[in-house]
Amino acid sequence: MNVIQRIKNLFKRGGYALSGKDLKSINDHPKINIDPKELARIERNLKQYQGDYPQVEYINSHGHLQTRDYMSLNMRKLSADVLSGLVFNEQCEVTISDAKDEEKKENSFKSAHEFIEHVFEHNKFKKNLADYLEPTFALGGLTVRPYVNNETREIEFSWALANAFFPLRSNSNGISEGVMKSVTTKTEGNRTIYYTLLEFHEWEKDKEGNSIYVITNELYKSESPSEVGKRVSLDELYKGMEEVTHIKGLSRPLPNYLKPSGFNNINPHSPLGLGIADNSISTLKKINDTYDQFWWEIKMGQRTVFVSDQMLNTLPDESGKPPVQVFDPDVNVYKSMRMGSDEEFVKDVTNDIRTEQYIAAINQSLRTLEMEMKLSVGTFSFDGRSMKTATEVVSENDLTYRTRNDHVYEVEQFIKGLVVSVLELAKTFKLFHGEIPTFEHIGVDFDDGVFQDRAALLRFYGQAKTFGFIPTVEVIQRVFKVPKETAEQWVDEIEREQLRIDPTEINERTARRMFGDEE
Structure with missing residues (x-):
């Protein structure tokens, strides 16, 4: 059965490669079958995280259609930034030891601990993870894959956000097979070429029934950033890269996937994670719409004074030509208007800006956002007060602290899995010769004394x-x-x-x- 399946996969792969068919989206690939709603959700999260909103259309006083930029409060980024700072910092310590075993006097994992310390320091892992946690919480996922740099013989890390990793197979223990996507641009004359590398990570069985890890690389070329394009040779961009690589001795997949804590209630059958604001879309829209209207009212609320056109009339000079009235070009307060002789020549029509009402409305929406994200009251504020700091979150009964602990567990398991993957890969390539630890021997201290x-x-x-x-x-x-x-x-x-x-x-x-x- 295994041999038959391998033959099917070979024909499927080869037939597709020879077909020359363009991939409009990642889902057009025969191996990939992701719910389009999940892809759309991740793309929406990315646009909101970037603050990328369509322009607002409105009709001006002359009845003409106009457009303006949409002003938003980027709460998806701000909330992710606050939570990521509470969950992880660069003072975190990762240790590998069997010191819990009272019978052993020496740490048999000393070499593993020293090797991981070197790899993490070489890759600036703590700093990068602290930076990448923000988009992880905003978009819903992060993938880190270790690989061997053949030139330096060092273990390097490849990072992929939620829009660059797609599961192929998963179970209750996590994602066992997946594909990572990376896009590279290249300029040819006046054209911009987009190269998309798809890196498949799968498992196969050999004749003896042992699991073999298979990495397959496929390169695609397109002139449109929204399309994957047509498959081309790897040598066109990556000289010397092997199309298929087989690795023995691995017990877990190399891409380690981190998702925020919580169940994916939007798509219960998806192994992908949710962004922390994915269940607060309507609240985010309410906050942004209120802020946009507030900003527009401020812009339109500048002082406006109507003056009679008679006040702006001037008498002609001796030559019969009316003189030119010179006004300060920076002044736009006065507007000329025909008025009757019995009317006031000056009318101030400026309206008061409803500042208090808008601030109250935004703060009320922020309270709703805190409830939906399971954060303590006062975490966010739009009335000039500073946000709640980490040192204020000192009680284990604090809602933010409990939410933070849920995410800490996910990050802890992610780091432990990455440690095992690094050591297994290094041992396969004879860069490490010690014993491979289990999760029980790996300790992660998040330095959470600031919360206690x-x-x-x-x-x-x-x-x-x-x-x-x-x-x-x-x-x-x-x-x-x-x-x-x-x-x-x-x-x-x-x-x-x-x-x-x-x-x-x-x-x-x-x-x-x-x-x-x-x-």
């Missing part, structure tokens, strides 16, 4: 220690976020310091100074 009141923690664990409910080493580990070995050293030093101030010990030291060690 250390004094309250110390009082809580201090009382627990007094009643004998928890050992001192464990208290130090939890409060000060240090490894077990460091906590044990601290306990030893504390005991020695206490011994030095013990009255009996003081008397013995005094006696030794006066009479020596021997009487």
Whole structure:
């Protein structure tokens, strides 16, 4: 059955390659079958994240159709920025150790820990992840794939946002097969050529029934940025790139997919994640429409004064020609209007701007947005107050803190999966020769002390220690976020310091100074 399936895949791949058919969209590929609504949702999220909205059409006072830019509050970006800053920062520490095993005196994963530290530092992983978390929460997904740079023999990372990774096969444990898309532009004369590289990551079985990881590269060429185009040779853009690569010894896919916490209720059968604002589309529109109307009212609310045209009339000079009236070109307050002799020659028709009403309406919509995103009241504000900072989120009962913890779990599992993928790939290419750890041996410390009141923690664990409910080493580990070995050293030093101030010990030291060690 496996052989038959491989033959089918070969004919399917080869027949498609020879057909020369243009791909209008990624879904036209025979291997890819993504719900078009999911693709449209991701594209909409990207446009909103970019602040890309169509222009507003309106009829002016002369009955002519006019257009203007739409003014929006980019709450999709702002909310993602706030949450990403709470979830992850560059102080996060990743450790690989079997120190939990009391029988082992040395860390058998020391080489793995040192190798991962080098790879993460080489790729500036912490900084990049801190940057990429914002579009992850805004769009609904992020993919990181490790690969070997053949020139430097270093492990590099390839990053892909939600609009550049598409699942091919998935289960309850995640996405097992997928395709990554990358677009490169090239100028030929006056034309701009768009090259799209599709990188398929799939599993196959060999004759012995062992799983083999297969990477297939396909290159497409188009003159339109909205189309994938026609398949061309890889050498046209990537010299020396292999079309198919087989890798043995992997237990998990190389692309590691991160999605925000929560179920995809918009498409329950999709393995793709949702952006944190995807269930708040109507609220976002209400906020943007109110802000746009507020901005337009401010623009249209500038002072306007109608003056009689008689006030602007001038008498002709001696030659019979009326003189030219010169006005300050920057002044647009006065408008000429024919008025009767019995009317006032000056009329101020400026209307007051409804500032308080608009601010109240926007703030009310922001409260709704906070509720929908499961954020604490006061996270957002449009009345000049600063947003809620991380140091204010100090209670575990805080709604923002609980929401943050849900996302932290997803990021933690993502980092652990990436660590295993890096080590397995490095071992396959003989860049690493140590033991591959499991998730249980990988620790991720998010340095979330800013969200916890250390004094309250110390009082809580201090009382627990007094009643004998928890050992001192464990208290130090939890409060000060240090490894077990460091906590044990601290306990030893504390005991020695206490011994030095013990009255009996003081008397013995005094006696030794006066009479020596021997009487």
